[in-house]
Amino acid sequence: MRHSSATFISLAFLLANTAAYAQSKQDQADAGSNGDIVVTANRVSSLASKTPVSLTAVSGDSLRSANVTNPLRLTEIVPSLNIIRNDGLQVTLRGVSSADRTERGDPSVPILLDGVYIARRQFTEVSFFDVSRVEVLRGPQGTLYGRNTTGGVVNIITNKPESRFAAGGNLTYGNYDTLQADAFVNVPVSEKIALRASATVDKRDTYQIRAFSSPFNGGAFKKNIAGRLQLRFEPTENLNILLRADYAQLKGNPNEEVSMDNFFSSRRALSEPNAFESRVYASSSDLRRTTYAPFNWQGRSNNKFYGFEAEVNWSVGELLDITYVPSHRVFDTNINRDMNFTGTPTGNVARLDYGHGTQDSHELRIATSGSGPLKAQVGGNYFREKSDFNLCLLNLNAPYLCFARTPTIQTAYGIFGQATYSLSDQLRVTAGARYSHDMKKLTGGGTRLQQGPVYDPAVDQEFPSRAGRSWSKVTWRAGLDFDLSNLTLLYGTISTGYKAGSFNDGIDGQTPDEQLYYRPETLTSYEIGFKTRTADGALRVQGSVFYYDYRDLQLTYAGVFNGVVAGITTNAGKARVKGIELEGVLTPSPRNRVDFNASLLDAEYVEYFPSGAGNTPSLNGFPLDRSPKVAISAGYTYTLPLANTGNLQASVRSKLTSSYSLLIPTDPVTFYTQPATTKTDATLTYNAPGDRYFVQGFISNIEDIVTVSSVNTFRTSTYSEPRTYGIRVGFKI
Numbered sequence: 001m002r003h004s005s006a007t008f009i010s011l012a013f014l015l016a017n018t019a020a021y022a023q024s025k026q027d028q029a030d031a032g033s034n035g036d037i038v039v040t041a042n043r044v045s046s047l048a049s050k051t052p053v054s055l056t057a058v059s060g061d062s063l064r065s066a067n068v069t070n071p072l073r074l075t076e077i078v079p080s081l082n083i084i085r086n087d088g089l090q091v092t093l094r095g096v097s098s099a100d101r102t103e104r105g106d107p108s109v110p111i112l113l114d115g116v117y118i119a120r121r122q123f124t125e126v127s128f129f130d131v132s133r134v135e136v137l138r139g140p141q142g143t144l145y146g147r148n149t150t151g152g153v154v155n156i157i158t159n160k161p162e163s164r165f166a167a168g169g170n171l172t173y174g175n176y177d178t179l180q181a182d183a184f185v186n187v188p189v190s191e192k193i194a195l196r197a198s199a200t201v202d203k204r205d206t207y208q209i210r211a212f213s214s215p216f217n218g219g220a221f222k223k224n225i226a227g228r229l230q231l232r233f234e235p236t237e238n239l240n241i242l243l244r245a246d247y248a249q250l251k252g253n254p255n256e257e258v259s260m261d262n263f264f265s266s267r268r269a270l271s272e273p274n275a276f277e278s279r280v281y282a283s284s285s286d287l288r289r290t291t292y293a294p295f296n297w298q299g300r301s302n303n304k305f306y307g308f309e310a311e312v313n314w315s316v317g318e319l320l321d322i323t324y325v326p327s328h329r330v331f332d333t334n335i336n337r338d339m340n341f342t343g344t345p346t347g348n349v350a351r352l353d354y355g356h357g358t359q360d361s362h363e364l365r366i367a368t369s370g371s372g373p374l375k376a377q378v379g380g381n382y383f384r385e386k387s388d389f390n391l392c393l394l395n396l397n398a399p400y401l402c403f404a405r406t407p408t409i410q411t412a413y414g415i416f417g418q419a420t421y422s423l424s425d426q427l428r429v430t431a432g433a434r435y436s437h438d439m440k441k442l443t444g445g446g447t448r449l450q451q452g453p454v455y456d457p458a459v460d461q462e463f464p465s466r467a468g469r470s471w472s473k474v475t476w477r478a479g480l481d482f483d484l485s486n487l488t489l490l491y492g493t494i495s496t497g498y499k500a501g502s503f504n505d506g507i508d509g510q511t512p513d514e515q516l517y518y519r520p521e522t523l524t525s526y527e528i529g530f531k532t533r534t535a536d537g538a539l540r541v542q543g544s545v546f547y548y549d550y551r552d553l554q555l556t557y558a559g560v561f562n563g564v565v566a567g568i569t570t571n572a573g574k575a576r577v578k579g580i581e582l583e584g585v586l587t588p589s590p591r592n593r594v595d596f597n598a599s600l601l602d603a604e605y606v607e608y609f610p611s612g613a614g615n616t617p618s619l620n621g622f623p624l625d626r627s628p629k630v631a632i633s634a635g636y637t638y639t640l641p642l643a644n645t646g647n648l649q650a651s652v653r654s655k656l657t658s659s660y661s662l663l664i665p666t667d668p669v670t671f672y673t674q675p676a677t678t679k680t681d682a683t684l685t686y687n688a689p690g691d692r693y694f695v696q697g698f699i700s701n702i703e704d705i706v707t708v709s710s711v712n713t714f715r716t717s718t719y720s721e722p723r724t725y726g727i728r729v730g731f732k733i
Contacts, residue, residue, distance in 0.1 A: 036533075036540075039135050040115075040157070042418075043144050043377065044321075044367055049531050052430070052481035052491035054138040054544045056583065056597075060131040060159070064170070064730070066635070066653070067683055067698045069180060070127040070202075071111065071154070072721075076633065076655055076681065078136050079581045079597040082626045083154075084709040085718060088121035093138055094548070095577045095603030095627035096151025096523065099710075100556040100569055103357065103387040103408045104440060104502045108521070108554075109151040114158055114244070116309055116327045117148070119359050119385050119410075123305035123331055126226050126248050129182035130198035132159045138581070139525045139546065140497025142475030143432040146381060146414050150497035150523045160242060161194035161232040162186050167733050174698075174726020177220070178204040192234045199227040207722055208256045209290040216295040216338065219253035238315040247306040254337050255299035257716040262288045263708050264672055272617030275669040285704040285722045297338045297350040297394075304332040315369065323365045331357040333389065339716060349714075352453075355389030376419035385410040390445075392453070400453060403505070403567075404445035405465065412438045412500070418477065426483040430493075433476040438500035441468030447505055467503040471520050488532040497523040499554070504568050519571050524549045541584035548577035548603075557665050557713065570665075573607035575624060593637040603627035610665035617669050623661045628676075630658040645689040654680040662711050674708045693731035700724045 039048045039057045048057050056078045058068070066077055075083050082092040087101045091109040098108040101121060110117055111124045118124055128134075134156050141149040169183035184198035206221040226248035233241045264278040307329030314322045335353040360383070367377035386409050392402040418432025446464035448455055455462070479493035499521045506516040529544030552571040583597035603624040610619065635653030642648060655678070662672040680703060685696040704723040711717050 037133065039133070040155075041135055041137055043115075043365060044375075049533060049540070049542075050489060052428075052479060052489065052493070052529075054527060054529055054542075054546070054581065056136045056138075057133055059133045060128070063128055063131065063134065064728075065637075065649075065651070065683070065685070067681060067700060068128070069172070071124065071156070073700075074134065074136065074154070076653070076679075077597070079583055079599040079631065079633075080138060080579065080601060081136060084626075084720075085125065086710040089124045090121065090710070091151075091154060092626040093136075093151040094546070094579055095575075095601060095624040096548070096550070096553075097625060098499075098554060098556070099625075100502075100554065100567075102567060103385075103389050103405060104442070105554070105556065105569065106148040106499055106502075108148065108499055110148050110153060112145075112153060112155040114309070114311075115155060115325060115363075116329075116361060117383070118329070120331050120357065120387075122303060122333060123248070123250070125250065126224065126305075127180060127182075127200055127202040128156070129200035129226065130159050130184045130196075130228065132157045138544075139493075139527055140475070140495050140523050142436075142495065142497040143416055143418050143434045143477040144377075146416070146434060147383075147412055147436050147438060148499050150499045150521060158228065158230075159184070159186075159196065159198075161196040161230050163188050163191070163194055168731055170728060170730035172726055172728040174204075174724055176205045176207060176724065178724070178726060194232045196230045196232075197228070199225070201225050206253065206256050207289055207719075208258065209286055210295075211290055211292045212294040214295045216255075216298040218298070219300070221254070221256060222250065222252035224248065224250045224252075240313040242311040242313075243308075244310070245306075245308050248304070250301065250303040250305070252301050253299040254301045254335060255295060257339065257718055258289060258291050259293075260672075260711055260715045260717045262290065263717055263719075267670075270617075270671070272619070272669075275617040275619075275671075277671045277673055279673045280675055280708065285706045288706045288719060289722065295338045297336060299337050301335040301337075303334070304330075306330055319368065319370055321367045321369045323363075323367075325361075325363045327359075327361045329359045331359075331387070339393075339714060350394040352392040352394070353389070355387060357385060357387030357389065359383070359385040373422040374419060375421075376417070378415075378417040380415040381413065383410070383412045392450075400448070400450035402448040402450055402455070404448060404455070405442055406445040408440070408442050410438070410440050412436065428481050430477065430479040430481070432478075433474060435472070435474050436498060436500075437470065437472045439468070439470040440500065440502050442466060442503070443468075463505070464507055465505045467506060467508045467516055469501065469503065469508075469517060471500045473498040473500075473520060473522070484530075484532075487535065488530060490528075490530050492528040493525070495525050495527075497525070501554075502569065518554060518569050519552045521550070521552045521554050521571070523551070538588060539584065539586050541582070543580070543582040545580045546578070548575075550575035550577060555663075555665060570610075572605060572619075573609070575604065575608070576606050577601070577603040577624070577627075579603075591639050591641075593639070594634065595637075596632075596634040598632045599630070601627050601629055601631075610669055619663075619665075619669065622663075622671065625662055626660055628658040628660040630656070632656045647687050649683070649685040649687065651685070652680065652682045654678060662708065664711060664713055666713050672708065672711050677703075677705045677707055679703060679705055692733070694729065696728040696730075698726060698728060 037048045037057045041051050041053045041055050072083050080094045084090050093109045096108050137153040141153050166186040172180040180202050182200035186196045188194045202224040228246040231243045263280045265281040267278045309327035312324045337351040339349040363381040365379035388406045390404050392400050414436040416434035420428050420430040422428050446462050449461040475496040475498050477495040481491035501520045503517050527546040531542040533540040555572050556569045579601040581599045586594040605619045608619040633655040637651040640648040658676045664670050679701045681700045683698045687694045701723045707720045709718040
């Protein structure tokens with residue numbers, strides 16, 4: 001399906017102009033009464049309905065009501081968003097993504113925790129607990145959020161200490177022996193000091209069905225624990241200091257991949273030479289999740305992720321707000337995994353990941369707080385990551401094929417400024433820019449063919465890796481927003497994003513630059529949108545139309561380097577993304593609520609030759625990964641008031657997703673196509689008077705449709721959740 005840019009723009013203006021309603025004054029203090037939400041998408045507090053950014057913000061209570069208990073399930077309620085498990089969480093937003101999970105690579109859509117960038121995606125799969133809200137910002141956020149936000153940002157914002165006593169908790173039990181529990185307590189120590197502690201336990205068995213018994217099958221898929229301790233200190237009315245420490249341990253048996261033959265059977269040649277398409281064939285959920293190869297190694301994971309950070313907010317009179325956020329985080333990984341695929345000399349390959357890393361970041365922002373027509377902020381940030389991560393594959397090219405990178409160092413800094421000036425009471429203009437500088441280097445290690453788990457230079461072979469380079473880029477944003485009425489906001493933006501380049505295995509000065517290094521990826525976005533609501537708040541709608549000019553996007557796949565298998569990243573030239581999004585909530589009465597979102601996406605390569613420029617095949621015109629042309633989600637909630645002032649809520653939600661492709665750009669180039677699917681969830685909840693406690697039954701993916709999440713050149717696949725169900729109870733005081 002192809003759409004001209006003129007058609008997209010015409011539809012956007014049609015949506016905006018038909019969405020204007022009768023005027024009614026609304027102050028920020030009325031946010032809760034009209035279903036609005038306060039967000040920090042522009043790094044300052046504002047109403048979501050008055051923020052000229054394409055965003056979806058979901059409160060913690062709404063996440064629980066929709067059975068969204070972890071980042072993976074955000075896919076069900078946020079338009080144009082796809083999150084999968086692929087050695088950590090890989091986020092795709094409007095077709096923009098990154099499969100590079102190495103310490104040299106970066107995400108194109110990062111996950112932030114309270115505004116702090118989490119560098120390694122292996123440590124982002126922590127279930128939601130004590131969460132205030134989640135903000136998903138679509139489109140490049142290169143000015144205010146900086147590097148690695150080419151496609152957008154997912155920001156998880158936790159609840160902060162309050163000046164009152166509060167406590168609460170939730171307990172979930174479901175099939176696959178799922179057990180989730182979380183709790184919090186908030187204690188006001190004095191008028192100026194408050195403490196908040198929260199913790200969670202998250203456990204479940206594997207979704208995989210194992211056809212053969214094995215002594216290495218044991219253990220739950222995940223057994224995670226996490227905790228957070230916060231202290232808020234307000235020495236004066238103008239100074240607020242928040243200290244936070246958190247810890248997460250992610251354990252379990254990670255053996256859950258299956259053969260791609262479970263999904264893909266038919267194969268047809270494409271119009272380009274040496275290029276093929278494989279489609280999912282019809283089979284049951286059980287067959288798709290079944291593995292037929294016995295395990296030869298016991299899978300174990302023991303990842304630790306912890307850190308300390310602070311947030312200092314200082315109001316200088318009524319003129320300036322100064323914010324300083326320092327952070328220190330530590331990553332420890334130790335994973336044993338049976339790859340469980342065939343086609344190698346031994347039939348089984350084990351994977352060992354182990355290592356240690358730290359990241360330090362500092363950000364300083366200064367924003368105006370006066371009531372004049374100019375709102376501005378300036379700031380700077382510094383980031384440094386040092387890691388010693390190792391990956392070994394057993395029984396592939398040698399007893400041990402190891403990739404030792406000791407250490408890899410990333411440093412980055414940036415300075416930025418953005419200002420909004422009110423030309424009139426209704427019209428505002430925004431301009432901003434950021435200068436970013438990135439440096440990456442690898443000073444030791446390389447690819448090693450070993451006879452044992454420890455490298456011995458006397459008998460083992462090493463292909464050293466030594467590389468380092470720096471990149472700089474200015475990203476910018478310009479926009480107009482206009483209050484068509486007190487209820488309707490129109491906006492238009494042009495913005496840019498940037499992700500630094502990096503390097504593959506090799507030696508600087510010996511390996512050709514075009515093989516060793518790959519360039520930064522950049523994106524220029526053109527977007528217009530609207531946000532509107534009725535006077536009584538019964539209907540709230542927002543929509544946007546956008547066009548992306550995507551250059552040098554970075555694609556990662558498994559290839560051959562020096563005769564051994566290695567991860568390789570290359571630039572794919574140009575891509576183009578066009579789309580329309582619409583989402584809203586209709587509440588015709590206190591008993592009835594309908595929410596909906598829809599996206600129409602046209603994402604394709606414009607210039608991409610996997611074998612090198614000018615060589616065949618050419619993938620010009622072929623789709624980007626995980627970019628369904630159509631995705632529509634709708635939910636209905638009926639609330640029945642009870643005589644005791646409690647209520648009973650019944651909710652059902654269904655999402656239709658059209659087919660999408662997954663690309664392996666090796667020889668031969670293969671597109672794997674996941675056909676269209678429909679998935680439906682339902683909940684039934686009793687809410688006690690005053691919302692003191694609740695009891696909820698839930699079922700997800702009623703159809704029991706298992707879809708492909710990721711594919712690789714080793715012919716293994718990860719997959720989505722099958723049908724799950726259970727009961728959840730919770731309380732708060």
